[in-house]
Amino acid sequence: SQKIEQNSEALNIQEGKTATLTCNYTNYSPAYLQWYRQDPGRGPVFLLLIRENEKEKRKERLKVTFDTTLKQSLFHITASQPADSATYLCALFNQAGTALIFGKGTTLSVSS
Amino acid sequence: NAGVTQTPKFQVLKTGQSMTLQCAQDMNHEYMSWYRQDPGMGLRLIHYSVGAGITDQGEVPNGYNVSRSTTEDFPLRLLSAAPSQTSVYFCASTRRGGTNEKLFFGSGTQLSVL
Numbered sequence: 001s002q003k004i005e006q007n008s009e010a011l012n013i014q015e016g017k018t019a020t021l022t023c024n025y026t027n028y029s030p031a032y033l034q035w036y037r038q039d040p041g042r043g044p045v046f047l048l049l050i051r052e053n054e055k056e057k058r059k060e061r062l063k064v065t066f067d068t069t070l071k072q073s074l075f076h077i078t079a080s081q082p083a084d085s086a087t088y089l090c091a092l093f094n095q096a097g098t099a100l101i102f103g104k105g106t107t108l109s110v111s112s
Numbered sequence: 113n114a115g116v117t118q119t120p121k122f123q124v125l126k127t128g129q130s131m132t133l134q135c136a137q138d139m140n141h142e143y144m145s146w147y148r149q150d151p152g153m154g155l156r157l158i159h160y161s162v163g164a165g166i167t168d169q170g171e172v173p174n175g176y177n178v179s180r181s182t183t184e185d186f187p188l189r190l191l192s193a194a195p196s197q198t199s200v201y202f203c204a205s206t207r208r209g210g211t212n213e214k215l216f217f218g219s220g221t222q223l224s225v226l
Contacts, residue, residue: 032212043116043202043217044155051212089155093211098162099170100145100204100215104154 002027006090006103013080014111021075021106023090030092033066033073038087038105047088048075080110114138118203118218125193125225133188133221135203142208144186145215148172148199155202161186162208193225 003026013019023033031052036044050057050066050073057064063076077084090103119134137144145160147170157170161180175197177189186205190197201221206213 030211034214036215041220043204043219044215045217046214049212049214093213095211097210097213098160098168099157101157102147102155104152 002030002092002094002101004090004092004101004103006106008106009104010107010109012109012111015081017080019077019080019084019108019110021088021090021108023073023075023103025071025073025090025092028095029068029071030095032092033064034091034100035062035064035073035075036089036091036102038089044089044102077108080108082110082112084108085110116203116205116216116218118201118221120221121219122222123224125190125223127194127225129193131190131193133190133201133203133223135186135188135218136184137186137203137205137216138184139205139207139216140183141205141216142183143213144180144203144205145170146176146178146186146188147202147204148197149202149220150199158188158201190223193223195225197223198225199223 005024007022034049035047038044065074087105087107089105116137142163146158147155159178161167203218204215
């Protein structure tokens, strides 16, 4: 079965720096990979989806890369702000497209 | 649009009690699902449905039942609550199952079983 690992449970950085979060997956090659943001007491919110043939995707201060050879996605937040503090989840659908599988998440804390 | 609505937001049960967690969406989504989220375990899929009248099991289905009589509603039933079912439950939906679909989540139900 598919497995997703987000290497760091927590990441602490200073305001203005770039945060880089890592997501690794095993057991099959997904066509798409997704990232979500979750704030305390709330449900996850979709941020970005990247296709296997896209090496990189950007949305404002967010950048996602997808390396199908390494089976890895990197999620970058540039010029980070305290408001970016949240848990970020990596996710991909199983091959049948019936179940979205999540990593355990990385909790980012941005200090001013 | 309200999106995905879950009720109640909080619930305390005694071991052995039964209850139903409600989930409704107004986006005409075919696919709906239930997750539980536990510290250190992340989000785990309980059950899902790809359309009215169709349900299937996810990763952790034991102790839970679901039904899908309408497109809008996807209730989750705990038949005999156990302390191991203490968790935060999220309902999510999307247009249809597919590897490029993004999920829309409700705000969650925090359940404690004593």
